[in-house]
Amino acid sequence: MNNDILLSARDIEKSFSGVKVLKKVNLEIRRGEVHALIGENGAGKSTLVKILTGAYQKDAGIIRYNDTEVELNSRHDAIKLGISVIYQELSLIPTLTVTQNIFLGREKDTAGILNKKSMRKKVIEIMDYYGLSVDPDAIVETLSIAQRQIVEILKALTFESSLIIMDEPTASLSSKEAESLFNIINNLKQKNVSILYISHRLEEIYRLADRITILRDGKNIAVLEKGQTNPTDVIRFMIGKELADTSGLGRMRRNDKNVVLKVNKLSCKGVFADISFEVHEGEVLGIGGLVGSGRTEVLHSIYGAKKYDSGEILFNGKPLPSSIIKNIRAGIAMIPEDRRNQGLIPLLDITRNIAAPNYDRLSGRNIWVKAKEELAFCKEAILQLDIRPNNPEIQVMNLSGGNQQKVVVGKWLMRNLKLLLVDEPTAGIDIGVKEEIYNIIEDLASKGVAVIVVSSDLKELLRVSHRIIVLRNGRIIKEFNDGFVSQEDVLKAASGITREEAEQFEQ
Ligand SMILES: Nc1ncnc2c1ncn2[C@@H]1O[C@H](COP(=O)(O)OP(=O)(O)OP(=O)(O)O)[C@@H](O)[C@H]1O
Ligand SMILES: [Mg+2]
Numbered sequence: 001m002n003n004d005i006l007l008s009a010r011d012i013e014k015s016f017s018g019v020k021v022l023k024k025v026n027l028e029i030r031r032g033e034v035h036a037l038i039g040e041n042g043a044g045k046s047t048l049v050k051i052l053t054g055a056y057q058k059d060a061g062i063i064r065y066n067d068t069e070v071e072l073n074s075r076h077d078a079i080k081l082g083i084s085v086i087y088q089e090l091s092l093i094p095t096l097t098v099t100q101n102i103f104l105g106r107e108k109d110t111a112g113i114l115n116k117k118s119m120r121k122k123v124i125e126i127m128d129y130y131g132l133s134v135d136p137d138a139i140v141e142t143l144s145i146a147q148r149q150i151v152e153i154l155k156a157l158t159f160e161s162s163l164i165i166m167d168e169p170t171a172s173l174s175s176k177e178a179e180s181l182f183n184i185i186n187n188l189k190q191k192n193v194s195i196l197y198i199s200h201r202l203e204e205i206y207r208l209a210d211r212i213t214i215l216r217d218g219k220n221i222a223v224l225e226k227g228q229t230n231p232t233d234v235i236r237f238m239i240g241k242e243l244a245d246t247s248g249l250g251r252m253r254r255n256d257k258n259v260v261l262k263v264n265k266l267s268c269k270g271v272f273a274d275i276s277f278e279v280h281e282g283e284v285l286g287i288g289g290l291v292g293s294g295r296t297e298v299l300h301s302i303y304g305a306k307k308y309d310s311g312e313i314l315f316n317g318k319p320l321p322s323s324i325i326k327n328i329r330a331g332i333a334m335i336p337e338d339r340r341n342q343g344l345i346p347l348l349d350i351t352r353n354i355a356a357p358n359y360d361r362l363s364g365r366n367i368w369v370k371a372k373e374e375l376a377f378c379k380e381a382i383l384q385l386d387i388r389p390n391n392p393e394i395q396v397m398n399l400s401g402g403n404q405q406k407v408v409v410g411k412w413l414m415r416n417l418k419l420l421l422v423d424e425p426t427a428g429i430d431i432g433v434k435e436e437i438y439n440i441i442e443d444l445a446s447k448g449v450a451v452i453v454v455s456s457d458l459k460e461l462l463r464v465s466h467r468i469i470v471l472r473n474g475r476i477i478k479e480f481n482d483g484f485v486s487q488e489d490v491l492k493a494a495s496g497i498t499r500e501e502a503e504q505f506e507q
Contacts, residue, residue, distance in 0.1 A: 005067070006031045006163060006194050007052070007083075012061035014047055016398065019389070021047055023218045024061070029163065032192040034185060036205045039215035040239055040430040041402025042388045045198050048215075049165050052196075053085045054078040066162075084156030085165040092148055094141035099123050101140055102155045126157050131187040146177035153184065157193075164188065165196040168401070170204060171428055172338075174291030175456070182208060200402070200430055202231055214238055239432035249484040250462025257281040258316075260419055260450035263302065266311035271297045272474035275311070279419070279450040284441060286465030287454045288490045294474035295454040296337060299421045302452075303327060303334040315419065331418030335409055337427065337454075343408045346397035350387065351378040353396050354411040381410035384440065386433055402428050413440055420444060420451045426460060438464050458487040470494050 007029040014022040022044045029035045037045050050056040052063070054072040063070050065081050072078050078085075092101045103119045123136045134143070134150045143151070149169060156164050166185075170178040185195055185208060197208060205212060212229070214221040214237045221237045258281045266275040272294035279285045287295045300306035302313055304322040313320040315330065336343060345353055355374045378392045385406040387399075396407055405428045412420065425441065426434045441464050445451055455461045461468060462485060470478040470493040478493035 003067075004030050006033075006065065008064045009048075009052065010062045010064075012048065012051060012063075013059045014044075014051060014056065015059055021218045022051075022058075024220075025215065025218065026220055027052075027196075027213055028223075029194050029196060030210075031162070031194055032189050033210045034189055034195045034197055034208045036197045036199070036209035036212040037215065038198070038200075038202075038205060038212060038234070038238060039221075040432055041406070041428075042400040043215040043238075044218040045215060046167060046400060049085060049167055049196070049198070052078065053083055053165065079159050079161075082160060082162040083165070084159060084161040084163070085167065086149060086152045086156065086169060087167055092140045092151060094139075096140060097136070098134055098138050098140060098143075098151050098154075099136045101151055102158055106158075122158065123154060126154060130157060130184070130191060132184060144177070145172050146174075146181065149173075149181065150184070153188075161193065163194045163196065165198075167198045168200070168428060169197075170199060170201065177291075178204070200428060202234060202431070205234075206231070216240060235431060239430070249486050250465060250468070250480075251484055252468065252480050252482050253466050254481055255280040255283040255466060257283070257448075259314075260316060261302070261320075261452075262314040262317075263298075264312045264314070266298065266301060266308055266313065268297065268301065268306070268308040270474075272471070275471075275474075275476060277469055277476065277479075279452060281448045281450055282445050284445050284451045284453060284464050284466045286461045286468040287452060287471060288458070288461050288468055289471035289494045291456060293471040293494065295471050296423055298471070299334065299423055299452065299454055303332065303421055305334070331416060332421070333412040333417055333419075334421040335412050335423065335425065337423035343411070344396055344404060347395060349393045349395055350382065350399075350407055351375055351392040353407050354378045354381050356411060381407075381413070384413075385410050385436060402430055402433075405429055406433065409437065413444070417444060417449045420449055422451065423454045424457075425453060425455065425464075426457070434460070458490050461490060462487065472496060 005028060007027070009025070009027045011024045011026065012022050013020065013024060025044065025048060027037070027048065037048070039045055047056065051058045052072065054075045054077045057073065063072065070081060093104065096104070099120050102123055120136050127133055132150055132154060134147050134154070140148060140151065153164065169181060173181060188195060199205060210226050212224045212234065214224070214234070216238065224234070259278045260281055261279040263275055263277050267273045275298055277285070287298070289295045297306055301308045302320070304324045304327050307322065315332070320327065345356070351374055355378060375392060381387070382390050382392060387403050387406045387410065396404055399407065409425070425437055429437065441451055441453070453461070453464055468480040468485060468490065469476050470490060472494060480489065
């Protein structure tokens, strides 16, 4: 008997319609350990998590928990054992309070009916013990994503979970919110709760994880101990090849070709004010800034998805209508940040999803010609973006999270574009494909497309942008348009303080 091991999964197998996606996978989690699970898009991470939480049933293999063999036939089985999961699509009911959500369906316990007061008290007790903080009486819909995550964690803790699984928890958090999540994770660890942590952000993995399990194509590649490894090795294990080093500085350059988009004194009360900039043919304009600085809202206003109060937007010299449909016809596309909820039709296959906004381009009256073109077009996208599995007929809902993202990216990138708006181009996309996406953006720009990229990933912003404007509190605070720019420069402009100052501030 090994008291140190909380969970051990051995030789786990899982197939979907005859395709094996987990092949004798092993995972072992110690008590009080932060264990990272990493791998490319489609490697099998989420599938393994679903098996551990009773959402899917394994085809073969053995799971032991607290040194006892267990069968996880439902979510309930997992919760009863002490395994909870915090998904990106949070499962709370917006109109109820924090306390009501935490005890939903459990208002009764074995001791009888828990009254409101004792439930509230329990929530506060748990918060104190684990160092969490959120208003127990707040209505959930008034909370930020980060606060809702805390509610989910609290919920898990009231179930006395000994293992909390987090599947890409920082994907929609600002860096400050992510920072407080890391603190929470460390507190949980101190109290001997184990965390299984899934993320594509290697910096986070390095900071948090005691051990890392790496999957590739549904197989175990390695289990690494902290300090035993370096980022280059991890990436090589993950994608099976080396990546070119793309860190360092961004080189800014001006472009004096035609102005494709001119934004003039654009304002939207309480969101952004006095935003003016131009984007030229073949130019990639980066917009930096912290989450909440108004970047996404500016993009949405240009696209026609959000109203603004004053100012004007000119597209090739003419006022841009605030109509998404007209804008799409004019050659404007937007790849939204929230790709899980926007822009996919889960029940349709990859081909239909990619072709959907492109029917104007796919020519021919003859429906058969169209179908053929549609397929060729889709295959091209699958190839370029390395969408896996590479079968155009797979329903999008059966793709892994990251591969779904690629489909959304694909359907817009394959168009005849004049102006492309991209919000967080590689969120949720594995490191091996990031570079592909940067190349596609570069390629579009070299063909004359004007591109605006919003990104919180500073390395990415520097990598793709020809020019960068930085927003702070809804205003343009800085423009970088020549010479070399560092991550530090952008961060400083975005936050108004230096990194050292920010770190001190946090302590
Ligand atoms: N319900 C399903 N039906 C059919 N295939 C599925 C289903 N769920 C997952 N798959 C397939 O299993 C494979 C592994 O997917 P999984 O979601 O586990 O990947 P992942 O490692 O979480 O990737 P990502 O980083 O993109 O989220 C993929 O090829 C996916 O298409
Ligand atoms: Mg996943």
